[in-house]
Amino acid sequence: MTTRALPAGPPASQGVDASGVHAFLDALETDPEIEPHSLMIMRHGSLVASGWWAPYTAERPHLLYSLSKSFTSTAAGFAVAEGLLDLDTPVLSYFPEFDADITDPRSRAMLVRHVASMASGHEAETLDRARALDPDELVRGFLRIPPDRDPGTVFAYNQPTTYTLATIVQRLTGQSLTDYLRPRLFDRIGIGEVAWLRDRAGRDLGFSGLHATTDAILRLGQLYLGGGIWDGRRVLPESWVAEATRPHTANDDGPMGGEDWRQGYGLQFWMSRHGYRGDGAYGQFCLVLPEQDAVIATTAATVAMQKLLDMVWTHLLPAFRPGPLSGREAADAALAQRLAGLALPPAVGTPAPQGWTSVAFDSDWISAEVTATADGHRLTLVEDGERLELRLADSGWSIAEEPVPTAVSGGWTDAGTLEVEVIFLETPHRLAVTCSLPDRTCTARWRTQPLHPRRLLRMGAPRRSA
Structure with missing residues (x-):
């Protein structure tokens, strides 16, 4: 539209x-x-x-x-x-198939209003516990966790409450x-x-x-x-x-x-x-x-x-x-x-050293391949067999839309070290990659840790990266 x-x-x-x-x-x-x-x-x-x-x-x-x-x-x-939703109706009434599984009286008394206001009665986040109890149905896992207090009496920032409302x-x-x-x-x-x-x-x-x-x-x-x-x-x-x-x-x-x-x-x-x-x-x-x-x-x-x-x-x-x-x-x-004219400064570095065309680097969760090209070099990140190819220009940000929107900058900080910043443009996240030529290793760390673990090729809006 x-x-x-x-x-x-x-x-x-x-x-x-x-x-x-x-x-x-x-x-x-x-x-x-x-x-x-x-x-x-x-x-x-x-x-x-x-x-x-x-x-x-x-x-x-x-x-x-x-x-x-x-x-x-x-x-x-x-x-x-x-007229579809009533805030003062028990949550369980919208999930009758869970009725026999939910026996705690506080869980049974929880209202829609309580989950909408982060007042389920739990004193802490329950997301991991709810997922562990029921990986396939988070609402049932959440309702199986007995609240610590009566619903409506205590605040706790708690993802399953919103998930239940949704x-x-x-x-x-x-x-x-x-x-x-x-x-x-x-x-x-x-x-x-x-x-x-x-x-x-x-x-x-x-x-x-x-x-x-x-x-x-x-x-x-x-x-x-x-x-x-x-x-x-x-x-x-x-x-x-x-x-x-x-x-x-x-x-x-x-x-x-x-x-x-x-x-x-x-x-x-x-x-x-x-x-x-x-x-x-x-x-x-x-x-x-x-x-x-x-x-x-x-x-x-x-x-x-x-x-x-x-x-x-x-x-x-x-x-x-x-x-x-x-x-x-x-x-x-x-x-x-x-x-x-607002802009984030690109990472800086020098063009690729002379005398090589392609080098592979190993690390714990991502491996990398660096290949010299006519207009810079190409960095390929490999995660569990999936390859994300990134173009690294000699200066500034290099923008790519496929397979996931990214911006890449960086270069060689000395004859043996390549440092690259990879921004995933539909998220708040960037990945810092350092490759060491002498020992053929690389490290990759998030500047801010993604809260929804996803493969690199899916680090974008779902429709764009599907």
Whole structure:
């Protein structure tokens, strides 16, 4: 489908001081713990700033990790509005075939509301235990784990709760989350192609795995900021927006993250010191700021997620002024120019040494082959017999779309060492590969560890890499 462009205007026209955005960009780009991938800012319904750090681009989907949960929440909101789903119905009632297996009274008393608000009664994550109990049916494995307390009394960030909610919606609708949301959400607010990882049962994961653009993140946030209204028309019930974005479960003593992970939890949305948000591992954020009438969307690769939020509060919040700013044309133009030129620095190295054409390297989980070519050299990574061939140019990023979207840079740091960075462009992840010519070995390590273990040839949005 063709998506309709968001209304846009210069920052000053919406009371946004460009100097604050510059300060935020400075903070991002000088912090070694944060690799930014994209930024979009909307205020008063107008897109005032957007940029992607090359080789990331606007049109590419990006793995959102747990930001997927807020889209699952939205699917549940539609199911409630259509009379299909009741938050105050026991979870087990939607799985009658499990009835004889689930004997713990707390599990039997668990309501849909409890799994939607991370209040199942368990005191810790249950994903690994649930999978071990039932590898083929995660919901049954989850319900077989007796909650530590009564449901509704304790918060624990717990993937099977969201998976259970997502499974209920998919059962009730007879559709995947993606197909259910397409006519109700995606088409109505202008979200283009998305793709969701599925489990062995063929279900969209719900708790993670959604690949979508930064634009899609921003549009979801703007829909919630508008109380469910998009372009003057009701899309999502206002009652669901209010219910999903209020605190349901206290988490002020929780072990996760920093201060912004202790402000309460809604229905698959986090409360923040300012506004509320959907968020995913490594810096995928949808920040909704009702007091500022603003939405901020980011994608990134960082474990320092609280630090990234602190930068937003420090630099972007003060940039939101009460009214339009005059005489800022030059400042707005300079910001637009900077945003258009954002880029991640490529790894550097020298061209291949003379005197060889092809060398094989061994390692523990990936082997490598390096072959000299007329325009640089080719690096082939071999994982369990599967070959990923990558072109390594003499400088800059080398972009490939097949068999999985990648960007590659690097070179020889000395006569015997090849160092290469491989970015998987539809994820937050990059792989650092070092090959040693003297001993014919290589090492490969993730800069940020993928949370969904997949082969290299499948490190992209599912439809692209299938």
